Amino acid sequence: MSLRFSESLRQSCEVTWTRAVEHRFVRELGDGTIADDVMAAYLIQDHRFLDSFLVLLGAAIASSDRFESRLVLGRFTGMVCGEENTYFLRAFEALGVDTETRTRAPDTAPTAGFKALMREAAATRSYAATLAVLNVAEGLYLDWAQRVPRPLPTHFVHAEWVTLHDNPMFVEFVAFLRAELDRVGPDDAALAQDFFQRAVDLELAFFDAAYAERTA
Numbered sequence: 001m002s003l004r005f006s007e008s009l010r011q012s013c014e015v016t017w018t019r020a021v022e023h024r025f026v027r028e029l030g031d032g033t034i035a036d037d038v039m040a041a042y043l044i045q046d047h048r049f050l051d052s053f054l055v056l057l058g059a060a061i062a063s064s065d066r067f068e069s070r071l072v073l074g075r076f077t078g079m080v081c082g083e084e085n086t087y088f089l090r091a092f093e094a095l096g097v098d099t100e101t102r103t104r105a106p107d108t109a110p111t112a113g114f115k116a117l118m119r120e121a122a123a124t125r126s127y128a129a130t131l132a133v134l135n136v137a138e139g140l141y142l143d144w145a146q147r148v149p150r151p152l153p154t155h156f157v158h159a160e161w162v163t164l165h166d167n168p169m170f171v172e173f174v175a176f177l178r179a180e181l182d183r184v185g186p187d188d189a190a191l192a193q194d195f196f197q198r199a200v201d202l203e204l205a206f207f208d209a210a211y212a213e214r215t216a
């Protein structure tokens with residue numbers, strides 16, 4: 001049986017992908033020992049990530065060739081705008097991160113890079129390019145979330161960040177993204193490979209930055 005296109009992209013980035021999903025951030029989040037300032041620094045940056053992520057999802061909706069795909073992407077976008085955004089606001093409150101602190105913290109280099117990459121993928125108007133980045137952003141997050149041992153830590157800031165990325169709806173969405181990339185990616189293989197690889201590099205750098213910056 002031949003290798004799925006999505007899997008061939010993942011395997012081409014195996015070393016960096018594995019370093020990201022086995023990152024210290026994931027270990028400490030999973031056992032609830034992550035320092036509050038690291039979690040806060042990460043969430044401040046990740047809330048910034050969300051805006052360009054919505055641009056990317058919007059571009060995927062606009063560039064998709066199928067109504068059925070637009071419906072799936074649209075439903076997921078609704079969840080990000082609702083449940084996921086609300087999680088950030090509740091987490092900031094619990095961690096004592098006020099709006100001024102959040103606004104004052106500058107973008108880290110990986111945040112700036114990720115925002116630029118997502119907007120660049122959106123600007124290509126290529127469904128394959130948007131899918132390549134989405135497959136990393138969601139596929140890599142599902143992979144680490146599924147590796148977190150159960151039971152989950154008791155604090156909702158930790159536990160919910162795992163369950164937002166490992167629940168039946170999310171598993172189904174990642175399977176959809178993979179199938180879509182397998183379907184349209186081979187016709188735009190070089191473009192998809194380039195965006196996929198850069199996104200994996202940024203995921204690892206994003207976790208590293210939470211420890212380097214501690215901006216909270």
Ligand SMILES: Cc1ncc(CN)c(N)n1
Pocket residue numbers: 046049114136137138141203206
């Ligand atoms: C950096 C990053 N990458 C991916 C995800 C999952 N949407 C996220 N929240 N942040």
